[in-house]
Amino acid sequence: MAGVASPTAAFPSLETALKHHFGYDRFRLGQRPVIEAVLKSQDALVIMPTGGGKSLCYQLPALLKLGVMVVVSPLIALMQDQVDSLTDNGVVATCLNSSLDYGTIRQREADLLAGNIKLLYVSPERLMSPGFFGLLEQLIKTVGVSGFAIDEAHCVSEWGHDFRPEYRQLSVLRERFPQIPVMGLTATATERVRVDIAQQLRLRDPLIQVSSFNRPNLFYEVRPKGRDGYQELRRQVKQHPGSGIIYCLSRKRVDELAQRLTEDGESVLPYHAGLSDDTRRENQTRFIRDDVRLMVATVAFGMGINKPDVRFVIHYDIPRNIEGYYQESGRAGRDGEPAHCTLYLAYGDVATAEYLISQKPDADEQRIARQQLRQMVDYAETTVCRRRVQLSYFGELDLVEGPCQQCDNCLNPPPIEDWTVEAQKFLSCVARCQERFGMAHIIDVLRGSKKQKILDLRHDQLSTHGIGKDRSVEEWRLLGRSLLHQRLVDETSDGYPVLKLNAASWQVLRKQITVEVAVPKDFAPGPAEASTIEDTTEVAQLLTVLKALRKKLADQQSVPPYVVFPESALRQMARTRPQTLEAFSQVSGVGSRKLAQYGEVFTDAIRQFCADYGLESDPGAAARRSRPVRERRQSVGDTHRQTLDLHRQGLSLQEIADQRGLKATTIASHLEQLIRQGETVEVDQLVDTDRQRTIGTVLAEMENASLTEIRDRLGSAFSYEDIRLVRAAWQMEQSP
Ligand code: ADP
Numbered sequence: 001m002a003g004v005a006s007p008t009a010a011f012p013s014l015e016t017a018l019k020h021h022f023g024y025d026r027f028r029l030g031q032r033p034v035i036e037a038v039l040k041s042q043d044a045l046v047i048m049p050t051g052g053g054k055s056l057c058y059q060l061p062a063l064l065k066l067g068v069m070v071v072v073s074p075l076i077a078l079m080q081d082q083v084d085s086l087t088d089n090g091v092v093a094t095c096l097n098s099s100l101d102y103g104t105i106r107q108r109e110a111d112l113l114a115g116n117i118k119l120l121y122v123s124p125e126r127l128m129s130p131g132f133f134g135l136l137e138q139l140i141k142t143v144g145v146s147g148f149a150i151d152e153a154h155c156v157s158e159w160g161h162d163f164r165p166e167y168r169q170l171s172v173l174r175e176r177f178p179q180i181p182v183m184g185l186t187a188t189a190t191e192r193v194r195v196d197i198a199q200q201l202r203l204r205d206p207l208i209q210v211s212s213f214n215r216p217n218l219f220y221e222v223r224p225k226g227r228d229g230y231q232e233l234r235r236q237v238k239q240h241p242g243s244g245i246i247y248c249l250s251r252k253r254v255d256e257l258a259q260r261l262t263e264d265g266e267s268v269l270p271y272h273a274g275l276s277d278d279t280r281r282e283n284q285t286r287f288i289r290d291d292v293r294l295m296v297a298t299v300a301f302g303m304g305i306n307k308p309d310v311r312f313v314i315h316y317d318i319p320r321n322i323e324g325y326y327q328e329s330g331r332a333g334r335d336g337e338p339a340h341c342t343l344y345l346a347y348g349d350v351a352t353a354e355y356l357i358s359q360k361p362d363a364d365e366q367r368i369a370r371q372q373l374r375q376m377v378d379y380a381e382t383t384v385c386r387r388r389v390q391l392s393y394f395g396e397l398d399l400v401e402g403p404c405q406q407c408d409n410c411l412n413p414p415p416i417e418d419w420t421v422e423a424q425k426f427l428s429c430v431a432r433c434q435e436r437f438g439m440a441h442i443i444d445v446l447r448g449s450k451k452q453k454i455l456d457l458r459h460d461q462l463s464t465h466g467i468g469k470d471r472s473v474e475e476w477r478l479l480g481r482s483l484l485h486q487r488l489v490d491e492t493s494d495g496y497p498v499l500k501l502n503a504a505s506w507q508v509l510r511k512q513i514t515v516e517v518a519v520p521k522d523f524a525p526g527p528a529e530a531s532t533i534e535d536t537t538e539v540a541q542l543l544t545v546l547k548a549l550r551k552k553l554a555d556q557q558s559v560p561p562y563v564v565f566p567e568s569a570l571r572q573m574a575r576t577r578p579q580t581l582e583a584f585s586q587v588s589g590v591g592s593r594k595l596a597q598y599g600e601v602f603t604d605a606i607r608q609f610c611a612d613y614g615l616e617s618d619p620g621a622a623a624r625r626s627r628p629v630r631e632r633r634q635s636v637g638d639t640h641r642q643t644l645d646l647h648r649q650g651l652s653l654q655e656i657a658d659q660r661g662l663k664a665t666t667i668a669s670h671l672e673q674l675i676r677q678g679e680t681v682e683v684d685q686l687v688d689t690d691r692q693r694t695i696g697t698v699l700a701e702m703e704n705a706s707l708t709e710i711r712d713r714l715g716s717a718f719s720y721e722d723i724r725l726v727r728a729a730w731q732m733e734q735s736p
Pocket residue numbers: 024025026027028031048049050051052053054055056306308334335566
């Protein structure tokens with residue numbers, strides 16, 4: 001074996017190794033136990049949601065152990081990006097797959113045997129190809145193999161959503177190389193698949209790490225898709241800065257929408273299985289490299305997309321099931337920064353989806369698909385916390401307590417109204433029509449329609465004809481849906497949806513139970529703009545400069561921008577303005593290699609920016625120094641001054657917001673800046689003292705953590721506003 005020092009001797013702690021190689025200060029939840037197990041050569045099964053940080057679980061051990069870590073991944077398109085990312089961190093990695101020519105493969109095999117490589121990515125086909133096991137045996141004898149990491153391990157399971165027959169053969173690894181530890185990694189949530197993975201890969205007493213599927217940085221909302229759906233979509237797209245994915249149900253709809261958005265001047269490309277391989281690859285690359293901002297896609301655009309800085313995912317058509325929705329929307333915000341997930345609901349789309357299901361040949365398949373669609377509609381119509389619905393679907397209900405404050409329903413609970421009388425009218429109309437008609441007909445009768453069909457059936461003679469003129473068609477539909485949803489009426493499912501009364505319907509008709517309906521208000525825009533945090537103009541401007549620099553450097557090396565630095569690192573730079581290499585190395589995401597490679601260019605740019613704008617390096621320090629010097633107050637803008645005046649009159653955050661016609665988050669960010677400027681702000685008046693204490697404890701523990709990380713720790717009962725205000729005050733106190 002090649003002479004390498006004992007694994008961890010070079011680093012006093014795993015954290016030091018993490019900072020050195022990847023630039024991160026601390027492990028994410030679940031990473032450390034897995035890494036420790038892998039270092040001990042124990043098998044492991046790692047289940048983390050998308051963006052949870054699975055890769056690091058084998059990458060760091062690969063660097064600390066002797067030999068090569070062999071990573072099996074089905075995503076050939078992705079391998080090169082992963083290798084580039086690692087190379088940019090100074091890690092020697094390579095890949096072998098069917099897209100390479102013979103000479104390249106030979107060269108890479110030679111590099112491996114020379115002991116120059118720590119991570120080898122292979123496709124399952126390559127792994128099973130003739131001769132590959134021979135190479136592995138040679139490697140084991142010479143440089144050593146530190147483990148097999150099976151990425152996207154759910155592909156071994158027929159119960160998963162992405163079964164790949166070639167994954168089935170992976171059990172051979174254990175038989176041929178029983179001494180080499182194996183780990184499986186996946187984002188699949190279902191128990192059935194987990195059990196299957198452990199069996200299929202023949203894992204031996206594995207460490208099983210299951211992380212929560214809660215993604216606290218994602219904001220979830222559902223909006224009605226009315227006639228004006230497209231304009232509404234455009235408003236959304238404009239509201240969100242950064243990259244976004246818009247999912248549609250069919251290729252045709254993808255093409256139409258992409259075309260329309262292009263005509264309206266948006267930067268957009270389509271993606272679906274009807275495009276050639278080359279076009280798809282090209283479009284994907286341009287999206288990942290930020291040459292284009294929006295991707296309009298079918299679900300074919302999926303698993304292989306490793307872009308961590310997608311800021312929003314919009315489902316323009318209803319997805320087929322909740323698991324699919326969770327995975328697709330989960331492609332937003334893998335970097336842990338705030339991101340937005342919007343689902344548009346139109347009952348016409350549900351009808352289309354139902355029609356497509358009815359075309360399926362297999363009755364069982366139809367039944368399952370219909371049930372899944374119903375669950376999806378339930379999710380869209382729910383008036384409770386969306387996160388609760390999702391997590392309860394994955395069996396994680398206990399983890400969410402109270403409102404999450406990161407979904408539309410929590411922020412803006414729809415009012416519940418008593419519609420018992422309307423429900424009685426509706427149900428008695430169903431009875432009068434002899435339970436032989438669907439919702440549209442019932443509504444026509446209620447609203448007194450004189451359509452030919454109604455006249456032919458003599459339904460204009462019914463006592464319920466015209467008793468519902470006072471409500472619009474939309475209102476009746478809302479009620480009808482809600483009755484179905486609450487199982488207060490049934491609907492036949494043989495393709496012709498006919499309304500049928502059930503026992504509960506009769507209870508309503510006999511006035512034994514009341515009927516409550518959640519009536520959506522005009523959906524107010526979510527906190528999209530507000531959650532793009534507390535950036536002052538300078539921060540935003542510097543961020544733009546840094547992003548442009550990152551894009552330039554990325555293009556020079558033809559890698560995606562996030563490979564150079566993640567978004568969070570740029571934000572931190574924009575906020576703290578590090579002008580020396582020392583200060584720069586403190587930024588989370590800056591490891592030794594990145595410091596050497598990019599430290600100069602970035603600090604140059606920051607120094608230049610500060611010189612141009614007459615700014616100091618560390619905005620916090622400037623504010624601290626300025627505290628006694630009242631003149632600096634002039635830098636506080638007029639709008640901040642107005643907020644401060646109202647605050648001093650004793651108004652609460654919400655009262656100030658109402659009076660000024662601004663959002664509470666905006667007011668909070670004014671107050672936060674005022675605190676940092678050294679103004680006297682009564683935090684006690686804004687945040688309950690018990691809460692302040694709790695937040696303070698966490699701040700002390702996690703000194704340099706991002707807002708999102710602090711919020712993760714505190715839990716969703718704490719608002720970002722509270723944390724920001726307390727943090728500002730706390731940091732001012734800490735400074736000399
Ligand atoms: P997954 O494979 O689980 O979807 P990745 O491994 O791609 O997720 O990680 C998602 C993002 O999180 C990447 O940008 C990665 O660099 C980042 N990341 C991973 N571990 C950490 C950490 N300990 N601290 C900060 N960022 C991390």
